[in-house]
Amino acid sequence: MTHLPHPQPSSAARGEKEDEAASSFTRRGVLAGAAAATAAASIGAADSPASAQTGNDMVAFVQLSAALTGIADVKLATGNFNATPANSDPVDIRRQYFDWVNRRRPAVFRRLLQIAGDAQKLPEAGRAQAIIDRVQAAPDAKYLARSIVLMWYLGAWYDPGDLQKAAELPNHPSPAFKVISSKAYSQAWALRVAQAHPMGFSEMQFGYWARPPSERPVFIGN
Amino acid sequence: MAAESCIECDVAIVGAGFAGALIALELNRDANNPIKVIVLEAGAAVPANINEYLERFYTAAAKVPESPYTPEVVDKDDRPTDPSKVMAGRPTSLSLGANNWTDPKQSYLVQKGPRPFASTYDRVAGGTQHWLGTCLRFVPADFKMKTRYPSVPQFVDWPIAYDDLNEWYGKAECELGVSADLQEQKFLGIHFPDTYKYPMPKIPRSLVDVAVDEALQSLPEERTRFLEMEQPPTSIPVRSLPAARNSQPYKNRRACAGNTNCIPICPIQAKYDPTITLNDATETGHGEILDRHVVREIVVGENGRISHINFIQYRGPATRGCVKAKVYVIAANAIETPRLLLMSNNGGRAIANSSDMVGRNLMDHPYYVAWGLTQKPIYPYRGPLITSGIGDLCDGPFRGKRAAFRVDIGNEGWNFVVGGDPNVTTLDFVNGLNNSGLNAQPDRRESPLGKEALFGKALVDRLNEKFTRQFRVGFLVEQTPDLDNRVTLSQQFKDGLGLPRPEISYNLSDYTRQGMVAAYRMKDLIFEKMHVTEFTKKVAKDEPTRFDELIDGKIVSFNYYGAGHIMGTCRMGDDPRQSVVDKFQRSHDHGNLYLVGSSTFPTGATANPTLTIAALSLRTARHILDTDFRR
Numbered sequence: 082m083t084h085l086p087h088p089q090p091s092s093a094a095r096g097e098k099e100d101e102a103a104s105s106f107t108r109r110g111v112l113a114g115a116a117a118a119t120a121a122a123s124i125g126a127a128d129s130p131a132s133a134q135t136g137n138d139m140v141a142f143v144q145l146s147a148a149l150t151g152i153a154d155v156k157l158a159t160g161n162f163n164a165t166p167a168n169s170d171p172v173d174i175r176r177q178y179f180d181w182v183n184r185r186r187p188a189v190f191r192r193l194l195q196i197a198g199d200a201q202k203l204p205e206a207g208r209a210q211a212i213i214d215r216v217q218a219a220p221d222a223k224y225l226a227r228s229i230v231l232m233w234y235l236g237a238w239y240d241p242g243d244l245q246k247a248a249e250l251p252n253h254p255s256p257a258f259k260v261i262s263s264k265a266y267s268q269a270w271a272l273r274v275a276q277a278h279p280m281g282f283s284e285m286q287f288g289y290w291a292r293p294p295s296e297r298p299v300f301i302g303n
Numbered sequence: 304m305a306a307e308s309c310i311e312c313d314v315a316i317v318g319a320g321f322a323g324a325l326i327a328l329e330l331n332r333d334a335n336n337p338i339k340v341i342v343l344e345a346g347a348a349v350p351a352n353i354n355e356y357l358e359r360f361y362t363a364a365a366k367v368p369e370s371p372y373t374p375e376v377v378d379k380d381d382r383p384t385d386p387s388k389v390m391a392g393r394p395t396s397l398s399l400g401a402n403n404w405t406d407p408k409q410s411y412l413v414q415k416g417p418r419p420f421a422s423t424y425d426r427v428a429g430g431t432q433h434w435l436g437t438c439l440r441f442v443p444a445d446f447k448m449k450t451r452y453p454s455v456p457q458f459v460d461w462p463i464a465y466d467d468l469n470e471w472y473g474k475a476e477c478e479l480g481v482s483a484d485l486q487e488q489k490f491l492g493i494h495f496p497d498t499y500k501y502p503m504p505k506i507p508r509s510l511v512d513v514a515v516d517e518a519l520q521s522l523p524e525e526r527t528r529f530l531e532m533e534q535p536p537t538s539i540p541v542r543s544l545p546a547a548r549n550s551q552p553y554k555n556r557r558a559c560a561g562n563t564n565c566i567p568i569c570p571i572q573a574k575y576d577p578t579i580t581l582n583d584a585t586e587t588g589h590g591e592i593l594d595r596h597v598v599r600e601i602v603v604g605e606n607g608r609i610s611h612i613n614f615i616q617y618r619g620p621a622t623r624g625c626v627k628a629k630v631y632v633i634a635a636n637a638i639e640t641p642r643l644l645l646m647s648n649n650g651g652r653a654i655a656n657s658s659d660m661v662g663r664n665l666m667d668h669p670y671y672v673a674w675g676l677t678q679k680p681i682y683p684y685r686g687p688l689i690t691s692g693i694g695d696l697c698d699g700p701f702r703g704k705r706a707a708f709r710v711d712i713g714n715e716g717w718n719f720v721v722g723g724d725p726n727v728t729t730l731d732f733v734n735g736l737n738n739s740g741l742n743a744q745p746d747r748r749e750s751p752l753g754k755e756a757l758f759g760k761a762l763v764d765r766l767n768e769k770f771t772r773q774f775r776v777g778f779l780v781e782q783t784p785d786l787d788n789r790v791t792l793s794q795q796f797k798d799g800l801g802l803p804r805p806e807i808s809y810n811l812s813d814y815t816r817q818g819m820v821a822a823y824r825m826k827d828l829i830f831e832k833m834h835v836t837e838f839t840k841k842v843a844k845d846e847p848t849r850f851d852e853l854i855d856g857k858i859v860s861f862n863y864y865g866a867g868h869i870m871g872t873c874r875m876g877d878d879p880r881q882s883v884v885d886k887f888q889r890s891h892d893h894g895n896l897y898l899v900g901s902s903t904f905p906t907g908a909t910a911n912p913t914l915t916i917a918a919l920s921l922r923t924a925r926h927i928l929d930t931d932f933r934r
Binding site: 257258260263274276281282297303 | 360690733
C-alpha cells in the first residue's frame, strides 16, 4: 500500500458534516483543484516514449472516459494530465488503464479515441452526449466502451467479447473479470458514485458513518 | 517417535487462534514465574505486516472471507484446489456450491449431508483475523437451557452460570479491547460488576442502524404477537454491538476509519485479532510459535495422562517430531480438535472420548438473510460492516418451542447477498443485465437480460439512486445440539500430509427451522415498517441449503449461510458419561489435557462465540496456573 496516497487526518472540526473527500484534506483533493484550473492541451514529449500513446491520445482517453463514466475528468485524472512536468498525478491510474486497453484492443481503442478527439471541437455543453451517441452507434466499439467504463468503476477488466455475449445471448453466464491491480481496486469509482468508498479503502475518519455523506459532486465532480 | 527425543516445554498449545493465543499470554503474566509455552500452528507463520494480505485481498476477484490469507486453497482462476494436495487443508466458501459441496476433490470437508455445513475456517492464527469483531456476552438464560426450556430434549445446561464468567468476560473485553456502552448492554439479564467500565466508548451507529431503529419504535401488539415473548413488544430497540474494534487508540492501535471491510481484513488493524496477543506472548520471552507444525497424534502414557504429542512439520520437506509437556491444550477449532482426538488412537479408542461425545453436537448459527431497497437513501457501504443489531429477542418463552434468533443489520448494502456488489449492480446497468434484480424488464423480472444499458450521467444517477438505498438484514438462528450432527474421520480422503480429512454429517432440526420461520416473519415486520421493497433472490431448486416451510398457507423456500461459528463437538459438563470436558475445559479422561474454544459449548445461544471463548480461555489459564503449576 505504500505506493498509494496516504489519507491524512481531517483538519475540520469534529461533529460537523465533515465527511470524506469533502474536507478531509487529501492530496487527491488538492491536486484535483489544481487540475481543474488548467485547460486541455497536449503533453507531447513528456509522455513515456515506450508507450504508443501521444499526449493527445491521453487527453482523448480521459475525455472519452469522463463522457462514458459520467465522472468528471479532473477526478479520473487527478493532477494535471496536460501539465509540465507530466505525472503530477500521484495516482496515475489513467496510464495503467490506457496501456491495458491499448495492448488488448488497439484497433477498436483507436476508433474510440478518434471519437473523443473529434468531439473536442464541439462546444463543451454537448460534448459528452455527442461522444456517447457516436459510441452507441458503433456496434464494434460499444462493448469496448463498456469494458472501459467497468474498468474505471470497478478497477476490473471485463472482456468486451464476453460482455457482448452476455448482453446478446439468452442465458449466457455472467462474464468473469480480473482485478487489474490493487491500485485499480482502491481507485474504483462505483462506491464513490454511491457517496462511499471502495470496501477496504477508506480515506475517511472515525465516526464518519454516523453523519450523512457529502453531496455527490464532492465525490465525483458531477 | 520416542518421547525422549521430544522438544520439551511446560505447556504445549495446539492452535494459535483466540483460545491458544490468549492462554499462551495469560500463562506468562507473572514475569517472576516463567512458564515455557510452545504453540504449534498448522498454518503458515504470521507475517511481519499485513501488506501481502491486503495485496491479495485487493486483487482477488472473489473477495470471500479467506481471500487474503490462503493462496494455496485456490488456483490462479480462484477455483478450489484439490484438498488432497494441501498440507493443512481448510474449507472454503468457494466449495459450498450446488455443483461441488459434496465433491471431495474440491471440498476439504467430506460432506455427507443431508445438508451442507456452511461455515469455513482458516489456519493462520486460527483464521481468526477474518472475524467481524462482535463481542457480545451470552445472556444468563443461554447457560441454563435444559432447566429453562425442558420441553426441548436436545438442550443441556452448562456446568457454569453467567456469574461464573462475569469477571472473565471483563478480562477478555480488556485484552481484546472492546468498545461498547455499558447501560446499552444491560438487557435480558446481562449485568456487570458495580465498578465495571468497557475499555472504550461504543462505536457510533450508522445511518442504516438509525433507519431500522426509527421504524421499530412503535409497533402494534398484533404485529409482534408471533414472537411469543412474555408480552408482545410495542417497540424493539436496536442496540450498538460491543466490538473489539477501537473507537479510540488502544494498545498501540488506531481508531476504526470505517473501511467497511472487517471481514475479511481490516487494513489498519483497528480491529483486534489474535496475532496481537501472539506477538505479546512471544515478547514475554517464554512463548514460542512453531508454524506449519501439524499435530497428528496425542499419545497417552501412565495413569491416563498425556505423555507427548506427535507432529509433522512441513516448513521444508515434511519431517516428524514430538513435543513433551506437563500440560497440553488443544485449541484447534470445533472441527479440527475432534479430528485430532479421533486420529489419536488410544488402544482402539479415541482420546478423551469415554463419553462417545467427541465430534457430536456440531453447531453453527444458520444464517438467514433478506434484502431490499429503502424508499429514501440510507447510505450503506460506510462504517464497519455491522454496527448494530437486535438482541432483545434472543430469549423468551418461545424458546420452549422454536429457536431464538439475533438480528444483525448490514452496513454493506447488497455486497455479499448478490454475489459481490458493487460489481453485480454496476455490470447490470453498464451491460444491460439483471443479476441484481434492479434492472428488470417490465414483466420479466427473472430474465438475466436487463432493461437499461447506460453511459455517462444517466449511469451515475441510476447507480447512485440504487446503491444508496440498498438494505440487508440477517438473522443468526440458534441451533440445537444434535448427536448426529457430527465430525468423524473420512476413511477414504486424506490431506496433503496423508492425514484423514474430517467427514461431516449435518442437518437442521425442526426446532431450528422454526426459528428461521420466526425470523422470516420478523423480516416481514422490519421491511413493512421501513417501507423496504424486497429483492431477496428466489432460492434456486438445486441450492444445497434449501428447505421449504409452510407459512400462513404459503410455501416459502429458505436457504442459509454459515456464520463461521463452529461449536459443540467436545461439550463441557459435570457428568463424564455425558460430556468431554469439565467446567474448566479439562478432559474428564486425561488429567493434563485441556480442550478449549467453542468446541466445549454445550449449547450455542445466538451471540457470536468469540468473547465467550476468550473468557473461558482466560479462566482455564488461571486454572492451569492454580492446579497444574500451583501458582
